[in-house]
Amino acid sequence: MTTGTLPNGNPYEASRKVLDWSRCDVERRFGFHGGRFTTPGKVPSFILALLLAATFYTTIILLQQKWPHTRWFAAMFLERGPCPYPTMLLFFWALTLLFIKWRKLLFQQRSFGLSIIPQEPEFVLTSATAREVRDRMCHLVDNPHHFVLFNRIDLALANLHNIGHTADVAAILKVQSENDEAQVAASYGIIQGFMWGIPVLGFIGTVQGLSQAIGAFTDTLTAGGDLVAIRASLKTVTGGLATAFETTLVALVCAFALQLIVSFLQAMESEFLDNCNDICSRQVAGRLRLQED
Template identity: 40%
Template structure:
């Protein structure tokens, strides 16, 4: 019995797979590029977590924590929901960043130090990239390289590769800033919800106090009825407390995540410099080059 031909052997598994490591792709959701997050998908998860959270709180024994969340008006529910939504976005961004960083561990240029990147050898690098990842365009650093090498292969101008890499880096930097827009909006909305709760609580407390003064003439009766007033004051202060704590946690987390992504973008530029730009050789007969 003859052995199967090498061409019939199954292809080797690629070491990098977005479909198997990106949370959004794993759940079959349309995944955003780079470290951007599908906000709708994150919102659905946040809604589920918020519901479970308040169900658990509902079954807690009576106490300060339970009263602060369940008895202080609707703004508490909205604050917790936006807080969970922001946290889910940041968690997914962390996952996407770890997926993107894996691409930096693999070299796309042959280890041979004599290898020179020209319009004739660009195809070899492109094949190496496609052998590493199932969808290399989903990796920021590989997408930059593929765009620049496609220009090199089609036009034969290696002098433009560095400019294209720089333009791609600027585009990725802009996308990085935009990817935090949703969380930034929530960071603005959460303290505003706290202030709304404060206004509602103070308005209720003042209204109850005025009503007591109108209905009661005995000082002792007024003092005994002040519990209705203090309930409004509790709403006023505790809604602000919750919103400020949630906003503080999200702000610190977002700052850390933003810094990690900026470091990653710097590492991408260094990767392209070492792997591509430093291996380019401009030939004297290159089309469009002045000699």
């Protein structure tokens, strides 16, 4: 946290930076209902995913028209049956969910730059000073309950002000820490579902392509000596095999890319929660000077 005091000696004037969740949250900026903490909303992410999917398909259509040698790439998405379309939509939906989640996490991390607890070594948290700290939080942010760190501190200090027992404060901090971790894990639920569903769509495309190839191969066997019929049926066979393998390839590449991004973002959120735990331990629990139960 930011430290320091002004010449007038007021430790609560050390930081002048104000965070307004209602205006700065990435979803609230566009008029949507913002998800709690780092949980992304489904509606704005779905709308953005539709736009990205439409842009992607428009781009590859234009590319193959301008540069015919890229037709092999466009064919993987345009000529391999219906499965690539929902695959790419789910991919872009998961991608936008992760992007919004990342932006919300960056906004939450800005709370580390605000000083709400005086940094003087002699300062202690008591029932009397708890109200001043809570008032300071309300001055710095629009609502402490929109921030992971400030929500924990506010709940702990509310208990401190009303009850005045350090054991209760420590218990609240621990329970709230567990709740935050559970909420972060739950926020990945729909993304994990997409990461499971994308390969399944690829395997469905594989079954579809193999069925098409086997059916066409049967026509080849019954064509006899008709070379024209054999050639036409072989094209269908190879087209079915291309559908079988390329739909799986696209799905696995998408799922792999999402897994890498999810792993990176989970590491960031884990570090963020660890920092919140450390600040609460040092700045709140470490400064309590109350009568024990």
